Amino acid sequence: MKSILLKSVFFFFIALQLQAQELLPFVENYSKSDYQGDNQIWNVAQGNDDAMYFANNHYLLRYDGVKWEKYTLPNKTIIRSILIEGDKIYSGSYKEFGYWYRKDGTMHYVSITKNLRLFDEKDNEEIWKIFRFNGSLYFQSFNDVFIYDGKTIKKIKFPFLISYCFAVDKNLYVASVKDGIFKMNGKYISNPKGWNVLKKTVVHAIEKHQNKTYIFTQKKGVFVVSKEGLKSWDNPINETLKSATINVAKFIKGEKLVIGTGNRGIFILDLKNNSYKIIERDNVLMNNSVLSLGFDKENDLWLGLDNGIAHVEVNSPISFFYDNSGILGSVYAVATINKGYLIASNHGIFEYSSGKFNMMPNTQGQGWNISLIDGKYIIGHNDGTFSYENNALKKINGVSGGWNMSKSSINDTYFQSTYSGILVYDNPADLSQYKIIKDLAKPIKYVAQNKKNEIWAADNYRGLYRVLLDDNYNTLKVENVTQQSKIQNDFGIKIFEFRKEILFLINNTWYTYNSISNKLEENALFNASFKNVTDVVSIDEDHFMVLQNDILYHIYAEGNKFVWNIIQEKYYKGKLINENLRIFKKDNYYLFNLDDGFISLKLEYENKQNSKVEIEAFSNDVLIPSQSKIKFNTELKINVISGIYGASKPNLFYKLDKEKDFVSISDGLIILNNLSSGYHSVEIFKHDGATYDKVSTYKFKVAEPWYFSFWMILLYLLIVGAVLFFYYKWNKLRYMQKLKLQAEELKHQREILEMELKKENEINLQEYEKHILELELQTKSSEVAGKSLSIAKQTEMIDKIQEILEKEKDFSKLKSEIKKAIKINEVNKHEWEIFETNLNQIHNEFIINLSKKYPHLTPKDIKLCVYLKMNLSSKEIAPMMNISFRGVELHRYRLRKKLSLTQDENLSKFLLSL
Structure with a gap:
């Protein structure tokens, strides 16, 4: 308890001393690492191409909202000044100017x-300012x-050291370092009457506003030109x-004056109410030394710093409250009070007044919500609910965790969702009196009512409940819908309550309650209009x-139509x-x-x-x-x-080749890789949250890969032609x-055929000859057989005759004749010899x-075998x-033995089988 008390006293003391931050415009800082240049930014201007140009020592910087570019002069000298007219960006540097x-x-x-001898060799002249006066461009150095x-080019040399020249209306003023300001009239110069106060004073700006001329000095403040001369500006x-x-x-739009300083950043003065804001390193500016100012077409401010660049959205409808110290913590709710703001954060309840934070007593810890009820600010806190009225805070109940306070749509009753359930305040004049909804003792985050005796409650974790009540807020029924x-x-x-209708956003889908089916149904209008929504606040x-x-x-709702206005991320x-x-x-x-403050936005923001x-x-x-x-x-x-750098910068998406999905364009840059060859189209769309409107199209063609180029295709054709040619030659050769080979094969086949025909002819001839021989053999065999029979008959007859004759010995003459005949017959023995020769020829094989098989056979045996065959x-x-x-029979018998034939074997058949 003691440590908590000490901690609260410490926070309270610190909070009282802490200088608070006013509502400030949004500031975007660019460091050297962003633009990759030098430190000092000597001049700032916007070109006709909407790009911002900066004189950055050795570089001319260009920024189009997407990428930074930097360029150097041919002689690498420092660029001190720029002026943009039309498509030309004039720049001045050391003994050099051009565009x-x-x-x-x-x-x-x-x-x-170039090639002009304009500068004295002894002088180290740099062009510090460029301006137009009387139709000509003036390039000003410290001497000329x-x-x-x-x-x-005409050169005017002054007898004194110049700080700056200023063109105001039709007058040209030259500010010297020691002798004050001179007014030029042709070739003549003179000190205006009553301006002697500016001697030995460095003048950095002369501006005219509402018929008054203001002179801004480096260390003597601001003077205003009057008829009597100069007088100090009457402003605190x-x-x-x-x-x-x-x-x-x-001077800028809206009766405002911007002053850039060497050690306090910039002052933005509102001349209507004599108030001012300071933007410096202690809040959002990266550097306190402001060297130059510039504006874009949105009337927003660009600062050239001693070390970097800052874009200040002074013309934006959005303002910011920052807490860079961390004392305030994460802001969960904020409300305006007469003397400033009332803030609920995770550190406690703070009152902002007169530029300081003040932690309200006994409010350390988590603050959740601030609601304005009947002129009183009701604050939901981890330790209970507080009421802030007339700069005083009092605790009205100790129910922990007042998350949200919502008003009934049908009467003046308020419902508060807490860690442990719902509180009902049915008398706004006396909020110390409340009732607790029974039978719903759980952490409830949101509550709404649009019908009598019925409320809706959303659990902090999961579940939606419909609670039916009687007139005294006693629970009748609780339904988990x-x-x-x-x-x-x-x-x-x-x-979410919209025009007295209650909607429920559940897992990115919108529902309404159907009292007939007693179930939730998807809401067509909101699901069609608000897709992928994760949070909604009325x-x-x-x-x-x-x-x-x-x-x-x-x-903004107009009937059943919705006007979307993006708030830049x-x-x-x-x-x-x-x-x-x-x-x-x-x-x-x-x-x-916000986590470190809050945002103020005009309701009519569009x-x-x-x-x-x-x-x-x-x-x-390459472009x-x-x-x-x-x-x-x-x-x-x-x-x-x-070309837009502020709040109106469009939310852009693209589609490649009419793909289905829209792709967000991060920081204005699209990077495409691995594109197929052929024609491609990139369509650019502006997205307001509801619709995608096409604003531009970029078309291009990706060339065929090198291996499909014209020359490669020609080479392929030549190669294919050569391959086909050589294939043709090879095929022809083959x-x-x-x-x-076919001819040789045919020749060979013909030779084979001829040989076969020859062989066949020879065979046929052999067959023919064989056939002839067989015929001859057959004939001879027949002849031999006939001869054999004839000879046998003749022999038999002769033997018989001889036998008869032997018997008939008395017939001597007959006998003599018959013997003579027999001798004649013996002469035919020659025929027998021929017979034997033919017989041997026929049966030679x-x-x-x-003889080979049975070599022991005698000629007679062989002859007998032939006869038997x-x-x-x-x-x-x-x-x-x-x-x-x-x-013969005996010889046959002996022959059988020689041939080793059995008794059952037939000799004639055996011989025929050989």
């Missing part, structure tokens, strides 16, 4: 002083002024400016805010407190909380996004105009340039060889085989062998 122009995506320089009419801030060291000053509706994913439900009956894809949109990226976005509306503006964009595409740092061709397998960088009987054989029949 730049843009072509093919890069800057080109043309020297005006060079007047350029577009053709010739003037004393502060004397010590701040004025470097530059400009998400369970009844069979909605599975019912975590983190949001309740502002008033016609205004609300949604968080869609991490981007906030201010929505850069204002709150990484600073929104998850599911704890709270809005406090006051008059024509509203506040919503973001008219710029529809005009410029596209610059580069491949290998690729639309309808051009790039090499295959190269990276294409497409810069989508809106064909000729094949023909040759048989005789040879028989001829199928002659023993009787026929006997006379042929000149033996008796019995002798």
Whole structure:
């Protein structure tokens, strides 16, 4: 307890001493690491191409909202000043001035002083300022002024050291370092009457505003020109400016004056109410030394710092409250009070008044919500509920965790959601009196009512409940509607009231309650209009805010139509407190909380996004105009340039080749890789949250890969032609060889055929000869057989005759004649010899085989075998062998033995089988 008390005293003491931060415009700082240049920014101007140009020592910087470019002069000298007219960016440097122009995506320089002897060799002259006066350009150094009419250059040398020249109306003033200000009249100069106070004073700006001329000095503050001369500016801030060291000053839109200083950043003075804001290193500026001021077409401010660049959105409808100290902590709710702001944070409840924080007593810890009820601020806190009224705070109950306070749509009853349930305040005049909704003792985050005796409650974790009550807020029935509706994913439900209708945002889907089916049904209008919404907060009956894809949109309802206004993500990226976005509306503006402060936004805020964009595409740092061709397998960088740097910067998306999904353009840059060859189209769309409107198209062609180029295709054709040619030659050669082989094969086949025919002919001839021989043999065999029979008959007859004759010995003469005849018959023995020869020829092969097989056979045996093979009987054989029949039989018997034949084997058949 003691440590808590000490801690609270410490916070209270620190809070009392801490200098608070006013509502400030959004500031975007750019360091050297962003633009890759030098420290000092001597001059700032916006070109006709909407790009911002900066004189940055050795570089001319160019920034189009997407990428930074830097360029150096040919002689590498320091650039001190720039002036933009038309498409030319004039620059001044050491003994040099000229102009730049843009072509093919890069800057080109043309020297005006080249080959001209304008500068004295002994002087180290640098051109510190360029301005137009009386139709000519003036290039001013610390010693001279060079007047350029577009053709010739005239040099005016002054007898004193110059700080700056100023063109005011039709007057030209020259500020010297020691002798004050001189007014030029042609070639003559003179000190204006009553301006002697400026002697030995450095003047950095002379500006005219509402018929008054203001002179801004470095260390003596601001003077105003009067008829009597000069008088010190009658403004309390003037004393502060004397010590701040004025470097530059400009009047801007809305009766405001911007003064850049050497050690206090910038002062933004509102001349209507004599108030001012300081933007310096202690709050949002990266450097306190402001060297130059510039403006863009949105009337926002660009600061050239001693070490960097800052973009200050002084003309934006959005303002910011920052707590860089960390004492305030994360802001959960904020409300306006007469003397400042009332803030609920995770550190406690703070009162902001007179530029200081004041932690309210006994409020250390988590603050949740601030609601204005009947002139009193009701604060939900971890330790209970507090009421703030007339600069005093009192505790009205000790129920922990007052998350949200909501008013009934049908009466003046208020419902408070807490850690442990719902509190009911039915008498706004006496909030110390409350009732507790029974039977719902759980952490409830949101409550709403649009019907009598019925309220809706969303659990902090999951579940939606419909609570039926009697007139005294006693619980009659509690229904878990998400369970009844069979909605599975019912975590983190949001309740949203729109024109007295209650909607439920559950898992990115909008529902309303159907009292007939007693279930939730999807709401067609909101689901069609508000897709991918993760949070929604009401502002008033016609205004609300949604968080869609991490981007906030201010929505204004016109009938059943919704007007979307994007709030740039850069204002709150990484600073929104998850599911704890709270809005406090006051008059024509509203506040919503951030992790380190809060944002103030005008209720009539309308973001008219710029529809005009410029596209610059580069491949290998070479500009690729639309309808051009790039090499295959190269990276294409497409810069989508809106020329808008502030709140109205469009939210851009693109589609490649009419793909289905829209792709967000991060920081205005599209990088395309791995593109197929052929024609491609990139369509650029502006997205207001509800619709995608096409604003531009970039078309290009990706060349065929090198291996499909014209020359490669020609080479392929030549190779294919050569291959076909050689294939043809080879095929022809192979064909000729094949023909040759076929011819040789045919020749060989013909030779084989001839040989076969010859062989066949020989065989046929042999067969024929054999056939002839067989015929002859057959004939001879027949002859032999006939002869054999004839001879046998003859022999038999002769033998018989001889036998008869032997018997008839008396017939001597007959006998003599018969003997004579017999001798004649013996003469026919020659025929027998022929017979034996023919017999041997016919059976020569048989005789040879028989002799080889049975070499022990005698000629008579062989002869008998031949006769038997001829199928002659023993009787026929006997006379042929000149033996008796019995002798033949005996010979046959012996032959069987020689042939080793059994008794059952037939001798004739055996011989025929050989």
